[in-house]
Each structure stands twice: as C-alpha cells, then as structure tokens.
Amino acid sequence: MSEKPTKIVVDCSTGETSIIELTAEEIAQREVDAAAYAIEAAEREAAEEAKANAKLSAQAKLAALGLSSEEIAALG
Amino acid sequence: MANTFQQIGTTQTVSTAVASIAFTAIPATYTDLVVYISCRTSDSSYGSAGLNLLINGVSTDRIHYRLYAVGSSPGADTNTGAPILAGTNTDNLTANAFGNTTMYLQNYAGNQYKSWRTDNANANNSTSNIETDYCSGRWASTAAITSLTFSVSSASNFMTHSTFSLYGILKY
Numbered sequence: 700m701s702e703k704p705t706k707i708v709v710d711c712s713t714g715e716t717s718i719i720e721l722t723a724e725e726i727a728q729r730e731v732d733a734a735a736y737a738i739e740a741a742e743r744e745a746a747e748e749a750k751a752n753a754k755l756s757a758q759a760k761l762a763a764l765g766l767s768s769e770e771i772a773a774l775g
Numbered sequence: 776m777a778n779t780f781q782q783i784g785t786t787q788t789v790s791t792a793v794a795s796i797a798f799t800a801i802p803a804t805y806t807d808l809v810v811y812i813s814c815r816t817s818d819s820s821y822g823s824a825g826l827n828l829l830i831n832g833v834s835t836d837r838i839h840y841r842l843y844a845v846g847s848s849p850g851a852d853t854n855t856g857a858p859i860l861a862g863t864n865t866d867n868l869t870a871n872a873f874g875n876t877t878m879y880l881q882n883y884a885g886n887q888y889k890s891w892r893t894d895n896a897n898a899n900n901s902t903s904n905i906e907t908d909y910c911s912g913r914w915a916s917t918a919a920i921t922s923l924t925f926s927v928s929s930a931s932n933f934m935t936h937s938t939f940s941l942y943g944i945l946k947y
Contacts, residue, residue: 706795736827736928747845
C-alpha cells in the first residue's frame with residue numbers, strides 16, 4: 700500500500716505545527732489540479748513552439764527576398 | 776506606508792517532502808498579508824511547476840493572469856481551472872536550487888473580492904532555462920481569508936528545506 704501524501708499545517712492562533720495526511724477530498728483536488736495544469740502546460744508549450752516556428756518561417760522568407768542575416772537580426 | 780510587518784505564521788523549513796503547506800486560523804487583525812516562499816518541487820516532468828494556492832479550502836471562483844519569460848522567450852497566460860502563483864523550481868533544474876516567490880495579498884479580511892500579486896524567479900545554472908513570472912490573481916469571494924494552502928499543481932511534493940513565511944502588514 701502506497702504512503703498517503705501529507706501536509707504541514709501551521710495554526711497561526713497557537714503557533715503549533717502538525718504534519719497530517721491529506722483527506723480523500725484533498726487528494727482528489729490534487730489530481731484535478733494536476734490534470735488542469737497538464738493541459739495548461741501543453742497549451743503553453745504548443746504556443747511557444749508555434750511562435751518559434753513562425754519566426755523561423757518569417758526569417759526564411761525575408762532571406763529569400765534578399766535581406767542579409769544582419770538585416771534580419773536587426774528587425775528583432 | 777506599512778507601520779507593522781510582523782511574522783504571524785511560523786517559518787516552515789520542511790524536513791520531509793510534503794504535498795502542501797497550510798497556514799490556518801489567520802487572524803483578521805492586519806490590513807494585508809505577505810508570503811515569502813523559497814521552494815523546490817519533486818516534479819521531474821517539467822522545467823517549472825505551478826505553485827498553487829487554495830484559499831479557505833475553496834477551489835472555485837479563482838483565476839490568474841501571468842506574464843512570464845523562460846530564457847528570453849516571453850509569454851502570457853491565464854487559467855481558471857488551476858490558477859497558479861508562479862512556475863517554481865522543479866527537480867529537473869540544478870541540484871539544490873530553489874525558486875523564490877513573493878506574494879502580496881491586500882485587504883484579506885475585507886468584504887470585497889480578494890486579489891493578489893506575485894513575483895518569482897527560479898534558480899538554475901543555465902543561460903536559457905531560467906523562469907521569471909509576474910502574476911496577479913483573484914478569488915471571487917467576499918469572505919475573510921482565514922487559511923492559505925500552498926501546493927504543487929503537478930501533484931508533486933515540496934522537497935526538503937522548502938520554506939514558507941507568512942507576515943501581516945498593518946498600514947494604519
């Protein structure tokens with residue numbers, strides 16, 4: 700049986716600290732958050748890749764028009 | 776101008792990896808809250824991991840707006856499903872390096888929607904894979920904030936020596 704994830708709880712009214720196991724609801728929420736984050740991360744990586752590809756394509760088209768690499772770099 | 780800056784949650788240096796860290800029974804006696812975070816997550820799937828915030832244990836009506844840069848590549852995103860405070864250090868980055876995040880949460884005990892801002896920088900011995908984040912977020916609730924729970928959006932753990940410190944600001 701795998702170990703349950705735990706959390707540290709700091710009671711600000713007493714200063715007491717305890718380490719307790721996550722509840723079933725907290726574990727379920729953790730899984731929901733992980734799934735949502737995986738989707739967000741995939742979308743972010745796809746957007747970054749698309750942006751990089753578009754930049755390479757634009758640079759190639761500018762080179763085909765006769766711009767030097769220094770001139771293309773100057774465009775940012 | 777703040778005239779009180781007082782630690783109200785004991786600084787937690789995690790001696791064993793944990794899934795989350797919660798400050799509970801936060802007193803309503805301050806104007807604003809500040810949290811200083813130095814953490815590293817056990818995630819090995821990503822270059823950075825989302826630092827997640829749960830207020831009063833409620834996971835709805837949340838959103839973040841983020842400006843970020845990984846290396847020299849900037850971007851922006853928003854998320855309501857799993858809003859984050861920052862993309863913090865993972866176990867993929869340089870050994871023993873910790874990301875640092877500062878969070879400012881104003882008027883936390885008032886009866887308006889709660890908003891905050893964070894800034895974050897990761898530590899990594901790389902010229903291209905270092906992340907910077909500036910985030911704002913909002914929890915659409917008029918309830919006073921009494922607890923803050925931090926976790927990792929990828930369901931990994933906070934590694935040993937991660938530290939969370941909660942301070943109260945009294946402006947008047």
